[in-house]
Each structure stands twice: as C-alpha cells, then as structure tokens.
Amino acid sequence: xxxxxxxxxxxxxxxxxxxxxxxxxxxxxxxxxxxxxxxxxxxxxxxxxxxxxxxxxxxxxxxxxxxxxxxxxxxxxxxxxxxxxxxxxxxxxxxxxxxxxxxxxxxxxxxxxxxxxxxxxxxxxxxxxxxxxxxxxxxxxxxxxxxxxxxxxxxxxxxxxxxxxxxxxxxxxxxxxxxxxxxxxxxxxxxxxxx
Numbered sequence: 001x002x003x004x005x006x007x008x009x010x011x012x013x014x015x016x017x018x019x020x021x022x023x024x025x026x027x028x029x030x031x032x033x034x035x036x037x038x039x040x041x042x043x044x045x046x047x048x049x050x051x052x053x054x055x056x057x058x059x060x061x062x063x064x065x066x067x068x069x070x071x072x073x074x075x076x077x078x079x080x081x082x083x084x085x086x087x088x089x090x091x092x093x094x095x096x097x098x099x100x101x102x103x104x105x106x107x108x109x110x111x112x113x114x115x116x117x118x119x120x121x122x123x124x125x126x127x128x129x130x131x132x133x134x135x136x137x138x139x140x141x142x143x144x145x146x147x148x149x150x151x152x153x154x155x156x157x158x159x160x161x162x163x164x165x166x167x168x169x170x171x172x173x174x175x176x177x178x179x180x181x182x183x184x185x186x187x188x189x190x191x192x193x194x195x
Contacts, residue, residue, distance in 0.1 A: 024165070024190025029065075031058040031188070049076045052087070058184070067095040067171070067183060071109060083118025087111040091133060093147060095173070095183060103144035103173050107135035125157045129167075146174040155192070163192040 019037040023030070038051040051074055058067040071091030078084040093105045111131040117123075133149040140147050153167025166189035172182045 020192055020194040022163075022165070022190055022192035024188045026186050026188045028186070029058055029060050029184055029188070031056055031190070033057075033192075049074060051075075052089075054091075060184075065096060065183060067093070069093045073109060073111065075111075083115040085113050085115075087113070093133075093135075093149075101143055101175060101181070103140065103142045103147065103175070105135035105140045105144060105147035105173070107133040107139060107147050107149065109133045127155050129153050129155070140173070143175050144173045145176060148172055157194075161194045163194060165190055165192060 020035045022033045024033075025031065033054065033056040035055075036053040038053060051072070054069075054071050054073065056067075056069045058065075060066070069091050071089055073087040073089030075085055075087040078086055087110070089109045091107055091109050093107060094102075095104070096102045109131070110133075111129065113127055113129045116126045116128065129152070131149070131151040131153075133147070135147040137145050149169070149171045151167055151169040153165055155163045155165035157163050166187065168187050169184055170182070171184045175181055
C-alpha cells in the first residue's frame, strides 16, 4: 500500500511539473504521456534548438501488457522549409508482454513535425507528425532481440492549450524463438493539455 501511495505521489508531481500532458486510448490500450521542455534551463543562445524529456506509460487491461518509456530529444526547425521541425534522440523502453516475457531497449528516435498553418492559414492550428524508433539487437536487452515503433498522427488545437489528436501506432519487438511480437498495432485518439 505504501508503495502505491509513493508511486501515485511521484507520478502526480511529475505530471504537474510537465509542459504538456496527454492521454490517449483505443478499445484496448490506455496511454499517458508527459513532455518536459528543458530550454528553460539553458541560458545560452541555441538558435532555435530545444531539448525535451518525454515520458509515456501504456497499459492493456485485457492482457498482462504494460510499457514504460523515458526519452531525451533535441529539436530544431529545418532551414528553408517553413513549419517543419526535426527531433533526434533516444528513449529507454521497458515493457512486459506477458507474465513470462519482458523486454527493455534503448532505441534511436526520429520525429518530424509539420505545422500546416505555416503553409495554409488553418484555424484551428493543425499539425502532422511522424515518429520512428528502432533498436537493433545490440540496443535490445533482456529477452528481446529487436524493438521498433512507428507512429503517424495529426492534431488540432481547438481551444487555447488544448489539443485533440489521433493517429496510428505500431509497436513490436522480437524475442528469442518468437519473431514479431506485437505490443500494439492500432488507431488511437486523445487529448493533450499544453502549459
């Protein structure tokens, strides 16, 4: 009981310090995510470069599947293409596929985000995002041999600081003797609150 209270307290305080929190779901999986913008800590001029920490937790109530990730990324605008930004980084992933199988990985991450309002005057503000993570065998630990994650999504800021978003995600890992163990392969939708 004490562990649950401590975990709940740490989780709540972490989410309250975040620059943005989101919750998304589909019929099987619930995901909670938080983003911390570290540019407030940087006192040097970085020409538009921002540093971010991101956290996410996914849970599937029907099966014993859970997933936790913490990552660091560096984001900057792409010169010459108005509205396009690129993030490069890495993320530590820890997941349980079933009672006997778990995995961890340290995949490399790439995210491209395009703000459509820079191209066309769109109200509300609409963006497209593509995110890919990949860890070969050398960056996959425990029982896993490979990890990959692919997401494509779109979002719209319907109210100031409230974003509605949806997309498709495919998360899978390979194990010894088992290839292509899918964690999720589905559409999802949710809300983000940006501070």
